[in-house]
Amino acid sequence: MSIKSSIVDIHTHVYPPSYINLLKARKSIPYIISVPDSESLRLVILPAEDTESTSRGRPVGAEYYDTNEKIKFMDLHSIDISVISLANPWLDWATPEEAGQAAKDINDEVDAECGKFPGRLFAFATLPLSGGKEVVVKEIQRLKELKYMRGIVLGTTGLGKGLDDPELLPIFETLQEAKLPIFLHPHYGLPSSVWGERSNDYGHVLPLALGFPMETTIAVTRMILASVFEKVPDLEMILAHSGGTLPFLAGRIESCIEHDGHLKAEGKLGNGRKTVRDILKKNIFLDAVIYGDVGLKAAIQASGEDRVLFGTDHPFFPPLVEDGGKWASVETNYEGIKGALGSHTDGAEAALGGNAVRILNLNV
Amino acid sequence: MSIKSSIVDIHTHVYPPSYINLLKARKSIPYIISVPDSESLRLVILPAEDTESTSRGRPVGAEYYDTNEKIKFMDLHSIDISVISLANPWLDWATPEEAGQAAKDINDEVDAECGKFPGRLFAFATLPLSGGKEVVVKEIQRLKELKYMRGIVLGTTGLGKGLDDPELLPIFETLQEAKLPIFLHPHYGLPSSVWGERSNDYGHVLPLALGFPMETTIAVTRMILASVFEKVPDLEMILAHSGGTLPFLAGRIESCIEHDGHLKAEGKLGNGRKTVRDILKKNIFLDAVIYGDVGLKAAIQASGEDRVLFGTDHPFFPPLVEDGGKWASVETNYEGIKGALGSHTDGAEAALGGNAVRILNLNV
Numbered sequence: 001m002s003i004k005s006s007i008v009d010i011h012t013h014v015y016p017p018s019y020i021n022l023l024k025a026r027k028s029i030p031y032i033i034s035v036p037d038s039e040s041l042r043l044v045i046l047p048a049e050d051t052e053s054t055s056r057g058r059p060v061g062a063e064y065y066d067t068n069e070k071i072k073f074m075d076l077h078s079i080d081i082s083v084i085s086l087a088n089p090w091l092d093w094a095t096p097e098e099a100g101q102a103a104k105d106i107n108d109e110v111d112a113e114c115g116k117f118p119g120r121l122f123a124f125a126t127l128p129l130s131g132g133k134e135v136v137v138k139e140i141q142r143l144k145e146l147k148y149m150r151g152i153v154l155g156t157t158g159l160g161k162g163l164d165d166p167e168l169l170p171i172f173e174t175l176q177e178a179k180l181p182i183f184l185h186p187h188y189g190l191p192s193s194v195w196g197e198r199s200n201d202y203g204h205v206l207p208l209a210l211g212f213p214m215e216t217t218i219a220v221t222r223m224i225l226a227s228v229f230e231k232v233p234d235l236e237m238i239l240a241h242s243g244g245t246l247p248f249l250a251g252r253i254e255s256c257i258e259h260d261g262h263l264k265a266e267g268k269l270g271n272g273r274k275t276v277r278d279i280l281k282k283n284i285f286l287d288a289v290i291y292g293d294v295g296l297k298a299a300i301q302a303s304g305e306d307r308v309l310f311g312t313d314h315p316f317f318p319p320l321v322e323d324g325g326k327w328a329s330v331e332t333n334y335e336g337i338k339g340a341l342g343s344h345t346d347g348a349e350a351a352l353g354g355n356a357v358r359i360l361n362l363n364v
Numbered sequence: 365m366s367i368k369s370s371i372v373d374i375h376t377h378v379y380p381p382s383y384i385n386l387l388k389a390r391k392s393i394p395y396i397i398s399v400p401d402s403e404s405l406r407l408v409i410l411p412a413e414d415t416e417s418t419s420r421g422r423p424v425g426a427e428y429y430d431t432n433e434k435i436k437f438m439d440l441h442s443i444d445i446s447v448i449s450l451a452n453p454w455l456d457w458a459t460p461e462e463a464g465q466a467a468k469d470i471n472d473e474v475d476a477e478c479g480k481f482p483g484r485l486f487a488f489a490t491l492p493l494s495g496g497k498e499v500v501v502k503e504i505q506r507l508k509e510l511k512y513m514r515g516i517v518l519g520t521t522g523l524g525k526g527l528d529d530p531e532l533l534p535i536f537e538t539l540q541e542a543k544l545p546i547f548l549h550p551h552y553g554l555p556s557s558v559w560g561e562r563s564n565d566y567g568h569v570l571p572l573a574l575g576f577p578m579e580t581t582i583a584v585t586r587m588i589l590a591s592v593f594e595k596v597p598d599l600e601m602i603l604a605h606s607g608g609t610l611p612f613l614a615g616r617i618e619s620c621i622e623h624d625g626h627l628k629a630e631g632k633l634g635n636g637r638k639t640v641r642d643i644l645k646k647n648i649f650l651d652a653v654i655y656g657d658v659g660l661k662a663a664i665q666a667s668g669e670d671r672v673l674f675g676t677d678h679p680f681f682p683p684l685v686e687d688g689g690k691w692a693s694v695e696t697n698y699e700g701i702k703g704a705l706g707s708h709t710d711g712a713e714a715a716l717g718g719n720a721v722r723i724l725n726l727n728v
Contacts, residue, residue, distance in 0.1 A: 161560065161561060162560040162561075162562075164560060164562050165562075190554060190555075190558060190578075191554075191555045191557060191558065193555060194554060194555065194579075194582055195582070195586070196525065196526040196528060196586055197525060197526075198526075198528050198529075198586070198590065199586075201589070201590075201630075202586075202589040202624075202626075202627070203624035203625065203626030203627045204620070204624060204626070205585075205589060205617070205620045205621055205624055205627070206582070206585065206586070206589070208620045209585070209613065209616050209617040209619075209620035209621075210578075210581060210582055210585060210613065210617070213609075213613060213616065214554075214574075214578050214581075214609075215558075217574060217578075217609075218558055218559070218570070218574055221569075221570065221573070221574060222559070222560055222562070222563075222566075222570070225565070225566040225569060225570070226562065226565075241616065242612075245577075245578075245581075245609040245612050245613060247612065247658060247659075247662075248606075248609050248611065248612035248654075248658070248659045248662055249573065249574065249577060249609060249659070250656065250658065250659070251654055251655035251656025251658065251659050251696070251700065252573050252577065252605065252654060252655050252656075252659070253569070253573040253574070254655065254656075255573075255655040255681065255692075255693060255696055256568070256569045256572045256573035257569055257573075258692065259681045259682075259683075259684060259692075259693060260566075260567035260568060260569055261567065261684060262566075262567030262568070263566070263567045263569070264684050266565075290612075290615055290616060291615035291616050291618065291619040292614065292615025292616075292618075293665075294611060294612070294614065294615065294662050294665045294666050295611075295612045295613070295614070295615050295616070295662065297661065297662065297665065298611075298612055298658050298659065298661065298662040301657075301658045301661065302658050317619070317623045318623075319623075320622075320623060320625060320628050328619075328622065328623075329619060329623060332615070332619055336615065
């Protein structure tokens with residue numbers, strides 16, 4: 001199997017045992033509860049899931065914490081390499097005292113898990129954000145000791161004030177120096193008021209289908225408006241879900257910036273400003289987790305055929321009726337690449353794995 | 365000039381004098397204030413604009429209420445026909461008692477203004493939503509007496525509970541029977557908490573560039589989840605700003621629906637359900653106000669080359685330095701069509717006007 005034709009999944013999650021244990025010890029969200037009279041565990045990560053019933057949250061099976069299950073899933077779907085990341089909500093909830101050690105434990109454990117399957121597993125590391133920026137910078141610098149780490153996974157809250165917080169700049173600079181891209185992933189969605197009073201009738205569709213990508217879009221746009229990409233010019237970000245909605249809205253964002261009287265009065269529209277398009281083609285990569293060729297084509301046109309990366313979002317979105325066969329959610333993303341780039345074309349092979357191998361240095 | 369080559373602007377707003385007078389009489393948003401010691405008026409429609417200073421809101425010049433200015437703008441930009449609509453926030457704020465008469469006055473006045481420029485101006489009517497559904501249905505039925513009305517403009521609140529409110533079904537059915545499409549337009553955006561504590565540094569970019577299109581996307585997705593397009597199968601909607609983000613997110617929304625355990629348990633995933641793609645190709649039209657070819661291509665691929673419609677958003681997004689020349693915001697939308705569909709192609713001519721003439725029956 002040539003590297004060119006490797007299939008790489010860059011959007012695939014784990015809750016390693018050390019993280020599961022942290023959540024089991026907690027008494028409020030995010031936490032893991034035991035189902036009475038059974039060995040089942042359930043994960044509750046969102047306020048809306050935290051109801052007084054044993055059916056709250058979602059079941060946590062071995063596919064969440066056992067890398068053997070990850071490899072089985074990869075084999076089933078012809079995936080050669082996975083770049084695994086802790087799933088949301090990461091360590092956003094950790095106390096300042098525990099964050100540093102927790103991140104260290106998780107990163108060491110995930111790196112060791114990757115080492116069990118050399119060449120098949122790599123990872124994005126977890127940052128101890130609640131520990132403060134010095135602790136975060138120290139952990140980033142430590143990551144070079146870990147053989148399989150290829151970037152870091154990040155939510156949208158940063159140190160608590162969002163990703164346009166100037167306090168984050170030393171962290172972004174450290175990531176730039178270490179050449180570690182950020183895999184940006186949503187968790188919090190939008191305030192529930194926007195879904196309306198009938199939203200319970202719609203299952204989890206509105207927060208998952210709309211809240212997640214809108215959260216990502218808002219977070220990156222705030223970074224753009226805070227001039228993060230001028231201040232940290234080589235910062236690299238891989239955006240989950242093909243950038244949320246950024247490829248589609250890039251033209252509107254740029255037009256609104258160019259027509260904003262306040263930004264003009266503040267002298268922010270002058271030379272040296274990177275346009276949204278500049279940033280999409282220089283600092284941003286997009287996963288291909290968009291479930292269709294229409295969105296994926298827009299992602300490719302916005303960012304570049306050499307900047308999109310196949311992903312699955314495993315273990316989320318399993319088939320509603322499990323029969324051991326391939327997952328529709330994964331097949332839909334394969335079909336999206338085929339629809340946008342053709343079968344067995346250079347572009348399709350790049351999106352399926354070649355780009356990830358190059359960008360994340362997965363040659364071993 | 366053949367009909368085929370007409371250029372039609374379907375996203376262009378007015379505040380007719382009767383509406384201006386209503387806002388002048390108000391003492392809280394939305395309202396119009398006079399600037400002391402001058403003849404200037406300022407429009408304040410959003411809470412964030414309503415500060416204790418004469419610079420609050422935005423100036424309301426003749427381009428907001430004088431159709432002669434609309435015609436001048438059209439001539440400057442080679443626009444043959446405009447389909448004008450009352451700008452947000454319409455009559456959302458009207459008392460139940462005043463709504464019916466206010467809508468009647470506005471619709472009569474706008475129709476009369478169109479009659480001053482036969483063949484160049486048509487309009488979307490305003491509904492007296494706060495008057496309740498009987499008053500609304502009556503006004504819709506009255507619209508056939510008005511020569512230039514070709515649909516209705518609608519915000520996302522409906523009767524106060526959003527567009528997935530079952531109380532709206534008789535209104536949607538009346539629109540279906542009258543063959544009047546809805547021009548859906550945002551106003552409220554998202555709760556300000558999502559923009560973060562530095563958002564004032566960014567002018568109006570976040571609520572305008574992101575809040576508006578996200579509001580539209582949420583509103584239509586709620587309609588889809590409430591099965592409105594199965595219940596009112598020939599309902600037609602023209603979505604502002606190329607559908608917000610719907611074309612880009614359609615695949616994700618569809619995948620989230622198909623993977624939702626609650627919807628499955630409720631029997632909502634069975635036969636008879638229209639997919640998001642079905643709805644985009646059957647019930648939905650998209651304006652081309654997306655400021656770039658990447659977004660427009662996605663809109664075209666999602667909905668169809670015969671379903672996109674040029675627009676300008678006049679009188680909003682004027683040049684920051686007015687020199688009497690063409691507006692960059694308009695030229696960017698022209699360029700987007702050229703980039704997505706080529707120059708002088710059948711597709712480009714359709715998007716620029718042919719589709720609007722056919723869909724809105726603008727032959728006179």
